[in-house]
Amino acid sequence: MLVGEFMGWNFTGALMAIWAMSVMYIGVAMMTTEMASIIEEPGGQYAMAKSILGPLAAFNVWLISVFEYTMLEAADAVVGGDIVSSPNPELSPMPFIILTLLLLTLINYRGIYGTLTLNFFITAAAFASVMFLLGSTDFFDPSRSLIKLGELTDGLPYGLLGVFAAMQFGIWFFLGIEGTAMASSECRKVERALPVGTMIGLLTLLFGAMATWFVCSGLVEAHKLGGSVYPLYDAAVATGKPLVIAVLFAGTVLACLASANGCISDASHAWSALAKDTIMPAYFAAEHPRFGSYYRSIVFLLPISLMFAFTGMLDQIITFSIFSALLVYIITAVMMIRFRKMYPLGTIKRAYISPLHPVPALVTIALASCALFGMFLTYGVNMLSGTLFYALASLWFIKRRRSRLDPGIFVTPSLKKWGKPRA
Structure with a gap:
């Protein structure tokens, strides 16, 4: 998810928003890691929701997650295409x-x-390009550094309200890291791989976010930075160094490829999980006889991501992806509270325990709500349209699909062995 360093966040940039969103993502990571270490089934938050909150919540988490990842995939492709065509x-x-x-x-x-x-x-190569750009500015020597933060930025021209509005794009630095839970069934040792991988990923993204903000805000004027499709590349251009420009050109393209690649994996896992539970046709649950991939789901989702990419409306694509993600985070926090009531500490063996419960869940709900408020200030129509879409989809599920489902399929095998929950 390193692509967040290269684009999207700058549409409304504020360092305080980045810090706030990093706190929210730490909470999301801890909660999903604990639940995923128990519910070792493809589908990530969907697999959690179907056993903890029930069919309707599971359907919504699935639908929202698929759109989050396909929109993010489309945005990655759009940025990659724009930067490749930028010389001509x-x-x-x-x-x-x-x-x-x-x-x-x-x-x-x-x-x-x-x-x-x-x-x-x-992703490692893309992260190295960020560090290369930082080193090329001589930031450690104020007398030689190219970075002039005081000259090029306007502080907080919109005050605290501007920070709220910036939160939605502060999310872009971290968007998708919760998708690590999608791969819980692929891990040999879930109790080690999920918490270690997720936390290392978060620390990497947070460090990269700070470096990115510092470099871009000090090299590119605020009005230009706010409208840039690829802010890190524009920062490299501002240095006037051909090698730096070439490295960041390659780094931006690689970051877009890595993000889109991960999104295809996450979306196909979510789609196939729903097919296994018969909400979607079982046709999409098939695994490739040789490669073991959910190949039908992967191929089916391709035209959807292409359709979004063809619009070329990057800020609209990003906004819908972020809106979808925030809904998933709020539902995840509710799931965590419910999960601890169903299976309190000491009743089942956990590979990972999220500390300070319920603080991470409550903080996640509060910060996600603040981000939604800030998003409403600038993209209210988009939010209302997205809400209407998900409401109509839920109505379709209740009227046409829910009555046909076997309630037993919404309890994962990993939870069945723990017996009847307490609540």
């Missing part, structure tokens, strides 16, 4: 967008191991 404005970004999504779909089709291994290396 007459060059259309569409061929790159299409080829990117086709190539990454093929990689996911061939199995999860290759997908995640590729992501590890290209």
Whole structure:
């Protein structure tokens, strides 16, 4: 999810918003890690919701998650296409967008191991490019540094209200890190892999976010930074150093590829999980006989991401993805509170225990609500449209699908062995 360092956050930038959202994501990571370490089933938050909150909540978590990841995937492809075509404005970004999504779909089709291994290396290369840019500015020597924060930024021109409005894009630094829970069934040792991987990922993103904000805000004027599609690349251009520009060009493209690649994996896991529970046709639950991937779900979701990417409306795509993510975070916090009531500490063996419960859940709800309020200030119509869409989808589920479901399928095998919950 390192792509957040390279784009999106700058549409409304504020350092305090980044800190606030990092606190929220720490809480989300701790909660999802505890629940995922018990519910070792593909589907992430969907698998949690179906056993803890029931069918309707599970359906909504599934639908919201799929749109969050497909929108994020589309946004990644759009930014990649824009930066590749930036040297020649007459060059259309569409061929790159299409080829990117086709190539990454093929990689996911061939199995999860290759997908995640590729992501590890290209994300590492992208993070190295961020550090290279930071080092090229001589930030450690004020007399030689190119960074001029006091000259190029306006502080807080909109005051505290501006911080609220900035929260939705502060999320862009971390968006998707909760998707690690989707891979719980792929881990050999869930109790070690999930907490260690999630926390290392969060620390990496937080450090990268701070460095990104520091460099970009000190090299690019605020009015230009606020409208940039690829702020880190524009910061590299501002240095005037050809090597730095080339490295950040490559780093931005790699970050977009890594993010889109992970989103395809997360969305297909969520889609196939619902198919296994017969809410969607069982056709999509099939695993490839050779590669073990959910290949039908992967291929089916490709046209949806292409459709969003073809719009080219980056801020609208990002907004809908963030709105969807915030809804999932609030539901996750509610799930965690319910989960601890169902299975208090000491009743079942946990591979990981989220500390200070229920503080992380309450803080997550509060900060997510603040971010939704800030989003409403600038994208109120989008939020109302998204709410209406999810409400109509829920109505369809209640009227057409819920009565056909076997309630037994909404209890995961990993929870069945713990017996009847207390609440």
